[in-house]
Amino acid sequence: MKDILQSPFMQDLIAGTLVGYLKFCYKTTRWTIEGQAPVEAIWDGKGPVVLMFWHGRLHLGHASWPRDRGQPVCVLASMSKSGEVSMKINTRFGYHSIRGSSAKKSDPTKQKGGAQAFRELIRWIRGDRDTGGRCVAMTPDGPRGPSRVMTEGSLKLSQMSGAPLVVLGQSTKNYMEFKTWDRMRIPLPFSRGAMVWGVLPAIPADTDETAMEALRLQAEQALTGVTDRADEILGLVPQGAS
Template structure:
């Protein structure tokens, strides 16, 4: 009965409203510093769009970055019910959504939505948009880079910019992604790293090395954001 209740449209709408309201409260009551955003601005000047990659656990306040740019901002979101709730919750910030998940090459029979999502993201990048991507989502393992973001960068020519946020007040949850639940009245930091490109002709060991480089860069910017906020990464 409870499961049916929380799957109902009114319950989903209420959850979405709470999420959006909470994000707005945290953003409005906290002091935010952006570091490295010039990397995003410089990449947009090249006209190939930007793939903004961040760990799933740092998803909560990502939508607020929309306020920093005039470019269209898209976010890859799960086609499942939880993804729809999140999409409704943050739509007030002007973020547009692409439903699906990056295709898993190990499960070719389940790749129809993934292939469609990749195609939609590539189309958005051709329009010089920013596409948000959580390369360890939607189910983990946490902070382990899956190949979808590398494939998107290779086929589109858009650079991957590793990014993270952290806050001085908040709690990391006991979920697979160690989700950071930011608290109001915090000091918040957004950190973006240098762009990483994936050559169209890259294959084999080269792609493996780039995947490792992007994963290491994401770990580095996350630690940097935590350090600026006075937070231990594991807390």
């Protein structure tokens, strides 16, 4: 059974089914949006940008970034078997994928496939003269957690590219929640939804280790803040407090 589930055919089937379901949910959700004006300025500026949302809200992220206006998006997919499905899902949503694991707090290159993946992310986010910068979307507590604890990979990417950090909190009133490390949520259709944006400046190139830790905590708190705010808009108890 395991071999069947990991076959290319089944992975395509799972990815296609999930993408179809999520698109249906997005279209039937009535969204309330906060804090989008600064992000619209980033879209219009066509520069590099790092987008972050917590791993537990991964299946809401595809509803956020406009393909017809925002920068082209690349997603970091893990080297695991589940990463194959994630890559197929990203492709169906029109996103580029780079395989590798999220960066460790101490060194963004010390993980499976990390060094090569990080170099590819840098090349991607910088873009070129014709297209301008691009977007890298990351779940900075993935793929293994702990939940809502940010690694330094996103910040290092910002530091090396000059890209601002965009934090995104999303929630839906109706959802399924799994008993996983990240308490993964899958939206249900015909619901109310909330999308809350925040923008942090690019990490300065000369940031030392002490300052980087302070900025990491600031970004972690900002991402948790917009995520909790999205829950509050819908009358939900913030996930971190429940």
